[in-house]
Amino acid sequence: MHEAPLAHRSETATPRVAALPAATPEPSALLSPFRDKATLETVLRFAAEQSLLVRAAAQRWQAATHKRAQVVSLPDPKVEASYFVRQVDDRWMLSLSQDIPYPGKLILGGRIADTEAQAAYLRYQAAIRNALAEAKEMYFELYYIDRAQRITASIKGLYERYAALAGGGKEVGKTKLPEVFRAESQRAQLGYDLILLHEMRTTEAQRLGAILGLRGDSAIGPTEDVATPVPLGTSLEALAAVAERHNQELLAAGIEVERAGYQVQLARQAPIPDLMLGASYTDMRDVSSNKNPLSINVGVSIPLWFGKYRAMEKEAHAMQAAMQSEQVAAQLQVRADLARAYFRLHNASRLVRLYAETLVPQSRQALQSVEELYRKGDATLAAILELTATVHNFELARWRATADFYQNVARIERVLGMALTLTPAAPAPAKDTP
Numbered sequence: 001m002h003e004a005p006l007a008h009r010s011e012t013a014t015p016r017v018a019a020l021p022a023a024t025p026e027p028s029a030l031l032s033p034f035r036d037k038a039t040l041e042t043v044l045r046f047a048a049e050q051s052l053l054v055r056a057a058a059q060r061w062q063a064a065t066h067k068r069a070q071v072v073s074l075p076d077p078k079v080e081a082s083y084f085v086r087q088v089d090d091r092w093m094l095s096l097s098q099d100i101p102y103p104g105k106l107i108l109g110g111r112i113a114d115t116e117a118q119a120a121y122l123r124y125q126a127a128i129r130n131a132l133a134e135a136k137e138m139y140f141e142l143y144y145i146d147r148a149q150r151i152t153a154s155i156k157g158l159y160e161r162y163a164a165l166a167g168g169g170k171e172v173g174k175t176k177l178p179e180v181f182r183a184e185s186q187r188a189q190l191g192y193d194l195i196l197l198h199e200m201r202t203t204e205a206q207r208l209g210a211i212l213g214l215r216g217d218s219a220i221g222p223t224e225d226v227a228t229p230v231p232l233g234t235s236l237e238a239l240a241a242v243a244e245r246h247n248q249e250l251l252a253a254g255i256e257v258e259r260a261g262y263q264v265q266l267a268r269q270a271p272i273p274d275l276m277l278g279a280s281y282t283d284m285r286d287v288s289s290n291k292n293p294l295s296i297n298v299g300v301s302i303p304l305w306f307g308k309y310r311a312m313e314k315e316a317h318a319m320q321a322a323m324q325s326e327q328v329a330a331q332l333q334v335r336a337d338l339a340r341a342y343f344r345l346h347n348a349s350r351l352v353r354l355y356a357e358t359l360v361p362q363s364r365q366a367l368q369s370v371e372e373l374y375r376k377g378d379a380t381l382a383a384i385l386e387l388t389a390t391v392h393n394f395e396l397a398r399w400r401a402t403a404d405f406y407q408n409v410a411r412i413e414r415v416l417g418m419a420l421t422l423t424p425a426a427p428a429p430a431k432d433t434p
Contacts, residue, residue, distance in 0.1 A: 034220045040139055043212065047135035048128050050213035057120075057127035064113075064120035071109035075099045097278030097297065105274075108266040115259035119252050126248035129417055131211055136410035138208040143223040144403035145201045148396055152193050155392040159187035162384060179381045186385065190392075229352045229405040230422060236342050239416065243334050246417040250334060253327035260320035267316040271303040334415055341411040348405035355398035363391045 034042070048054065080095040163183040205220040244250060278297035303309065367387040373379035413420045 037221045037224065038139070038142070039224050040136070040226070043135050043139050043208070044132055046212045047131040051127070051131040051211060052213050054124070054127045054131050057124040061117070061120040061124040064117040067116060068110050068113035071113050072106050074101070074106075091282060091284045093280055093282040095278060095280040095297075097276055100275040100277060102269060102272040102274060104269050104272070105266060108262050108269065112259055112262045112266070115255050115262065119255045119259070122248045122252040122255070125417070126252075129248060129414055133410040133414035135208060135211045136413075137407045138204055138211065139223065140403040140406045140410075141204050142201060142208065142220065143226070143406075144399050145197055145204065146223050147399040149194060149197045149201070151392065151395040151399070152190055152197065155388060155395075156187055156190040156194065158388055159183055159190060159385075162381060162388070163187055165381070179385065182385055183381070186389065226402075226406065228356065229349050229402060231349050232342075232345060232422060236339060239338055239342065239412065240335055242418065243338055243416050244331075247334050247415060248417050249330050250327075251417075253323070253330045256323045257320070257327050260316070260323040264313070264316040264320055267309070267313040270312055271306070271309045273300040273303060275300055338412065338415045341408045341415060345405060345408035345412065348401045348408060351401035352398065352405060355394055355401060359394045360391070360398055363387065363394050367391055 075098075077096060077098040080097075082093040082095070084091045084093075163180065208220060209215075276297070276299035278299070280293075280295045280297060282293040282295075284292055367384070367390075370379050370383050370387055374381065374384055409420055409422070
C-alpha cells in the first residue's frame with residue numbers, strides 16, 4: 001500500500017492558505033460531464049472541487065489564519081483631552097497612554113491562534129476526505145443499480161420467452177397452467193423491480209449530485225466498469241498505524257490537546273500585572289509655553305480579584321482533561337471504524353470470488369443444460385424457472401458484493417485520511433509433499 005495522504009500537519013507553522021476554488025459554474029456546465037457517462041475519476045474530481053461543504057471548510061480555514069495578527073498585537077493606544085473649567089485661568093491637558101500586556105500572554109495567544117488555524121486546516125482536509133468518500137460510496141451504489149437493471153432486464157426477457165413457450169400449444173415439454181402462471185408472475189415481478197430500481201437510481205443520483213455541488217436536474221449517466229476486487233494485501237495493524245499518522249480527527253485531537261495546554265499556561269499568567277505607559281501635556285495660559293508641564297506616566301494593573309483567576313485556571317485544566325479524553329476516544333473510534341470496514345471489505349472480496357468464479361458460472365451452465373433437456377422433453381419448465389431465479393439472485397449478489405467492496409474501500413480511506421492503493425494479497429507458499 002502506497003501512502004498518499006490528503007494532508008499533513010506542519011510542525012513549524014500554519015499551512016499557507018491556498019486560493020479558494022473559482023465560483024461554482026453554471027448548472028449546465030456541471031452536468032455535461034455526467035450526462036453521457038459518469039466516470040469515477042470525474043466524479044471524485046468534482047467532489048473535491050465543487051462540494052459546497054469543502055468550500056465552506058476552506059473559507060473557515062482562511063478565516064482562522066487571520067486570527068494570529070489580532071491576538072499578538074498590542075491594544076490600541078488611548079488619547080485623552082481634558083479642559084479645566086473650574087480654574088481661574090483656562091487650561092487644558094492632552095494625554096496619550098498605551099497598555100502593554102505581559103509578553104508571555106501575547107506569545108501564548110499567538111500559539112493558541114496557530115493551533116486553531118491548524119485545526120481548521122485539518123477540518124478542511126477532512127471535508128475533502130469526506131466528500132470523496134461519500135461520493136465514492138454513492139457512485140458505487142449507482143454502479144450496483146446500473147448492473148442490477150441490466151441483469152434484471154435480461155432475466156425478464158428470459159421469463160417472457162418461457163411464458164411464450166409455455167403457452168405455445170403442442171410443443172415438446174408443454175407445461176401445465178401453474179407453470180404458465182408462474183412464468184407470467186415472475187415476469188410481472190421483474191417489471192416492478194425495474195421500476196423500483198429506476199426510482200432508486202434517481203434518488204441516489206440526486207444524493208450524489210448534492211455532494212458534487214450540482215443544482216437542479218442532477219442527471220448522471222451510466223457508471224463505468226471497474227476492476228474485479230482482489231483480496232487486500234495489507235493487515236489491519238498496518239492500516240491502523242497509517243490512520244494514527246494521517247487521520248484528520250486524530251491529528252485535530254492532538255492539536256486540541258496542545259491548545260488546551262497553552263490555555264492552561266495563559267490562565268497561570270493571567271494574574272501577572274500588565275504595564276501601562278503614557279505621557280501628558282498641560283497647557284497653562286498664565287505661564288510661558290516652554291514651562292507648560294510635560295509628564296511621563298507609568299502604571300500597572302492590580303490583579304485584585306483572585307477568585308476570577310483561580311476559576312480561569314480551573315476551567316483551563318478541566319478543558320485540558322476533556323481534550324485528552326476526547327483524544328483517547330477518537331483513537332478508539334478510529335480503530336473500531338477501521339476494524340468494521342476492514343472485515344466488511346474482506347467479506348465482500350470473498351463473496352465476489354465465490355459468485356464470480358463458482359456460483360454464477362455453475363448456475364448459468366446448469367440453466368443451459370436444463371434448457372437443452374427441456375427441448376428434448378426430459379425436463380419441465382418448472383425446473384427452468386427455478387434455475388432462472390437462482391441465476392438472477394446470484395448475479396445480483398455478485399454485483400452487490402462488488403459494490404460493497406468498493407464502498408468499504410471508501411470507508412477505510414475515510415478512516416485512514418488518505419487514498420488507499422489496493423494491492424493483492426500474496427499467495428500462500430506451497431507446502432512440500434513428502
